[in-house]
Structures are given as C-alpha cells and as structure tokens.
Amino acid sequence: MELRQLAYFVAVAEERNFTRAAEREHVAQPGVSAQIRRLERELGQELLDRSGRGVRLTEAGEAVLPYARAALAAVEGARFAVDELTGLMRGRVAVGTVTSHNVDVAALLAAFHEDHPAVDITLAEAHSDALVDGLRAGDLDLAIVSVGKTVPDGLDYEVVTDQPIVAAVAPDHELAPHDTISLDTLRGRPLISLPRGTGLRTRLDEACAAVGFAPRIAFEAGAPEVLAELAARGLGIALLPRSFALTRADRLCAVAIERPALRGRLVFAWRADGPARPAGRELVVRARAMARAAKSA
Template sequence: MELQQMRYVVAVADLRNFTRAAKKCLVVQSALSHQIARLEKELGARLFDRTSRHVRLTAAGEAFLPAARQALDAAERARAEVAAAAGEVSGRLAIGAIPTLCAVDIPAALREFHLRHPKVRIDLKEGPSKDLVQGVQDGTLDVAFLGVLPSYRPKGVSDHELARGELAAVVAPTHPLAREAEVDLERLAAETFVDYPEGTAARAQSEEAFEASGLTRMVAFEVSGTDFIVRLVRSGLVVALLPAAFAAELAGVTVLPVRDAPARTERLVWSRFRPAPAAAAFLTGLGIDTEAAADRP
C-alpha cells in the first residue's frame, strides 16, 4: 500500500469523478485507475462503484477513507516537522471561522502569515461553532474561531478567550423600530425574527437571553448564512440579533443597542495535543502561548 494510491482514492472520493481526480493529481486517468485497481486487489475489496454517470464509495471505501486521510495527514505532518527542525515552516494550516468574527481580522492575519511562511498551504472553512469544534477534535482543522455563550467551554481542545461583546438588534431602515434610540427584549419579542438554525451556538445566544427574561419570540425564518439573514432584514420582513461589532459594519440596515442584550464570547480553539509547526506558528503570530494554555485545567 502506497501513499500515492491513498492520495488517488481521496481525490476520487472528494471529486466523485476519476477524470477530475486525475487532473488534480497531475496524472493521466489510466495511471490513476490502474493504481486504485492495484490497491483494491491488495485489499481484496472494491473501493468504488462506477457507472457511466456516477462514482460512489462502497462500504469498504467508506471504511478505508478516514484511515487514508489520517495516513496522508501524518505523512504531511512528518515532512513539516523535519522542515521545522531545519528552521522552515511548511505543510498545511486548516482554519475554521464563524462568519461574524470580530476579534481578529482573518484576511489580514492570513496575509501576514502567508508573507512570513509562503510554503504553508492555507485552507479556510466557514461554519457554525459546533462543527468547527468537532473539526479541531477530529483533526480536520488546526485552529478555529468561535462565537459562543460566555459560559461555554469546549471539551477536548485547548482554547483562549479573544473578546466579549453583546448582540444588537438589526432592522430595516423603514422598520418602526428604526426610529428608536435603543430597544429591549420585551419589545423585540413582539417582532418576527430571522435566526440561525436551532441547536447552533449563534442561535443559543439569543434563545438563552429571551428564556432568562421569561419571554418567547417567533423565529419564522431559519437560515444558516449570515448574508442571507442581512438580506432578509433589509427586506423589512424580519428583525435579527447579530454581534454588535459585526452589525456596525453592515450597510443598508439600522442597528439598535439592546438594553438587556444577549452576551457573546469569541474563542480560539486548537488541538489539545502539540500543534503542527504551521499551526504553532500561526498561534504564535496571534500572541497565543500554547504551552501556557496546555498547563491550564
């Protein structure tokens, strides 16, 4: 079993197409197909079901894929460790971030990191905090930026508080509330809301505040994209609660302070094990002492 064969399997699994996978791996399709066939013969099982229109993983392929990814990650980590020993940071840096992050300017941070370490391949994934924590736990992400309740501490990872803030009410300029200087949760409870899906950390920030005040509200529009939330607010159909610092940068909406505003904390998380060289360099650039963090309970 060879690492190159694993790369081919992962590429086909990701792209669901042998031709595109071969192009990504910079080989002719016949060579890629031949190597996968050799691997299947060695394993004694087919990894893919192929038709003229579809490529799907078999049950054996589904079982093989996670281990193949881990093997490839381990090989890349080994190369990066050797390079780091020689004073060169290389490898892959996989970052996750919520879309409403305010404490860190991600584009600027990544630009600076790339200038310092041009041989590192940077991957960025946007998503909800819960999924990002899972990504760090299972090793698909090196670091992740979260927006969570102040009481939340993620399990199985190292973490650092970046900032604390509050949510603000966001309404259309034509909405009756737009004439107010500020608003409270009781007044907002009479409005129709757009919010993130139930069960997400972003939704929990608002839900907990209303429940603590003994109030209920109607979330009639449930979406996962922040841009879509803002567009729906601009339409005048709904109102939203978004991080105040993030909302202040939005165009075409009116932002109102909330007297009893829901609280929010932005946290940075990374593996509880020793970070890979690229991740360690990125964390150091943010002023994070990973060794001190590892000593905290």
C-alpha cells in the same frame, strides 16, 4: 564513549538484569554485556556488581547513572527539536472560520505562508458548533468561532471581539424609535437569525429560554448580510452584532437589547493541550499576537 553504551548501562541499572535490559533495547544479551565492559574500561571503574544473583550498581555506577540519563535525555531533546523543525517546515495546518467577521485571516495566512512556504494550508467555513467539534477531534488546528460567556470545554482561546448583539430593524419599524428594549420585547415577534449551530443563534436561544420563551424565527440565513437585507425590507427583526448593524445605518436602526443583554464574542480557538502539528502550534502563536495587537491598537 558511545551513546549506546550509556543506553545499555541505564537499561541494566533500571532492570537489574542483563537479559531484560537486552530485551528492552532489542539487542542480544552478549552485546549489552560487551558494550558495558567497554564503557567500564574507558572509565577505569566497574559500574555494575555482577557477584550476586542480581545486578547491582557499584559506587561508581551510582555516580555515573544520573549523568548517563542526562546525556540520553539531551540527545532525545535534540532529536525532538529537529523533528519539530522538520514538521513545521514540511507539515500542514488546518484552519476553520465562521462565515462573517472582520478578522483579516488572509493576512495571517499569507504571512505564515511567506515564512513557511512548504507547509500546506487549508481553510474551511462552517458553523461554530462544527468548528468546535473539528478542534476537539484534531481535524482543525485553529478556528475563528463565536462563543458566549464561556468557551466550550477542552479549548483555549484569544478574544478577537466582544460586542452586543442588537435588534436591527428597518427605519419605519415600530421598534426603530427605541434606544433599548428588553429581551422579552422580542417574544412572539418575527425574528431573522442565523441557523442553529452558529454562535449568535445559540446565544439567542439560551437567553430566550432563560426568560421563558422560544424565539419565533421567521427567516433564517447563513450570512449576516442576508439577515440585514431581510430586516431592511421590513420582514422582521434581525439579530446582528452591533458593529455589523452600524455599518448599515442608512438602512437599519440598531436597537440595544437589555434585561438580559445579549453579547457575542469572536475568538481564535484551539485545543487546550495545543495543536498536535508543529505548524498548528506556530500558527496559534501568530493568531494570539494578531488578536492582542488589534485589541491594543
């Protein structure tokens, strides 16, 4: 019994016609007939009733059909498994990340490379909006992005950090003595922020719009370290993740923002239907495990 015999039998059973079955299998019609005859001789039963204008299954044919389909499906599954392994072992994976965070991306990629040395890995930095576009387009398999309460449509994610965004000011700033301020306190004051397209800036713009004002951005920079330095020199109020501001407590005061509170989430993100590349899917599994281990530590 050969696989092609089962494939031709299933094709004729489904098409109810030898000619159409041959066209579907891209072979000559006599070849289909000959192979099915051989299958029938091997099984000792006729599988097809050829007496009428069309082709019908005999009782034996009805009994054999589900097994023939199952055998072909099993072979297809084996081929898919091999293709997956080949794609993983010799594929590529593309990763994106925002510019500043505490995720040990190097450790993640190094461990992946050690297990799959033939996979090409690329890493690029960009704003969250650009990274989201890259994920949706399939250009990126995995990205570290900053998001708000909801994740952009079409993506799935694993939270890495979820923390307040604070107003970071120099020790001699008028807001420094305060533990908390309302968001409205920032109205009209010179602010220091990441540029548009970043997750933190999106959170700020959305929150300010909700309470009726546009933030006055006096200084804009692409790295939180630069924002912190500008604020420490008294040039305005920097909007920074709380943990980042606290690491510079000798030069900055971190003032909590309430009514409403600003929060930022950093997540591993990928397409909701999964990366197209096998290597990308494997990296997503590892990234999720890394994030969960960090949260449980």
